[in-house]
Amino acid sequence: MTSVVLVAFLVPLGLLARTLAQERALDAGQRDAQSVAVFAGGAAQDHAQLEAAILAVDSGPRQTTVFLPDHSIVGAPATRSPAAGLAALGRALTARTEGGVEILLPVGGSTGVAVVRTFVPDSELTAGVRKSWLILAGVGAILLVGTVLAGDRIAGRLARSVRNLSRVAERLGAGELTARVEPSGPPEVASVGRVLNGLGARVAGLLATERELVADLSHRLRTPITALRLDVEILAEQQERDRMTSHVDELVRAVDAIIWTARHPLHDVPAAQCDAATVVRERARFWGVLAADKGRDLRVDVPDAALTVGVSAEELGAALDVLVDNVFSHTPDRTAFALAVRAHDDETIHVVVEDDGPGFVTDRAADRGHSGAGSTGLGLDVARRMAEQVSGRLLLESSADGGARVVLELPATP
């Protein structure tokens, strides 16, 4: 933009300088010719006087000649050009000739018309033009460099502010709700920064409120659990009382875990890991009692070696419970089922829950909120999200007998 403006101003200035130099040289030539013309008229042209007049004016590169009517020439040697012939008819003119311009001035006298010719060479016509162009080019270059530096600084400040904005927006988008931007740059950009900060604070506030609400709601479960515990404590049969007490303890632990999880944002949860084999073995023991009650055969296939995965034992246990709960809810009593865990390859571990029931009847089984049994339809989605949290997957397949097979594919942790 600056170069366009500079060209628009400097080129006309340069042309003007050239025109001025030409006019100055032609004016000087005109003056020379007129000074000599004073002596070229008159009845008796005195050659000596003319020579003296010519010598007086011919100081620079200009040369003055007088063509007298008697065809003699006084002053600098020159040939009588056609333009000089034209001037002899009584017309003053300026004509281009080889190497410059000739100014021709007719002077009438008693013996005829004398023509005074002053030759202005090209070197004088363009004197100082080159210097003017160089000065203009220098000024243009300084202005250009100045504006480039100033423009770069201004654009740099703007780019820095916008980059900060985009970095903070990315961090907010990635869930880091404490990220804030230092509003800077032009007022519009600074105002976007302030709005972004407000947005971050608002989203963080809303999420905190939601989490506290979930915690409050879960906390309400404590009252019926306490009532249940009191009922269990007065059970007469010792074995039954112990079994029920352990179930109630489990329930209390689950509610506490829900309240804790609800009150802590995801990124506050410390990275955890557990031995999947131990968790599956422990859950198999828990569900084995109920399976026996319902006449279900439970097969457990767990290796002795530890298979470490990057989730906490509580989370993996909760996901397994969801899957086993589905077996109990969606297959008829006495249907056998199996729990297994194995290293699929060096990098993945498969935790499998499969049954001999009717299998999945819908493709949308894993969709959140979709239940084929009029329930909440959250179970499989909870398990899927647990797997995806550690870059794993939930696979819904068919077992060899056509029953349902659900595989939690989790990355192995070294």
Ligand SMILES: Nc1ncnc2c1ncn2[C@@H]1O[C@H](COP(=O)(O)OP(=O)(O)OP(=O)(O)O)[C@@H](O)[C@H]1O
């Ligand atoms: N072992 C299984 N055998 C046959 N169908 C199953 C089995 N497990 C899940 N399904 C089907 O997948 C659907 C979704 O299961 P999901 O656990 O997500 O929800 P739900 O069990 O219906 O409800 P919720 O678990 O929230 O009480 C079930 O409604 C059922 O139709």
Ligand SMILES: [Mg+2]
């Ligand atoms: Mg379910």
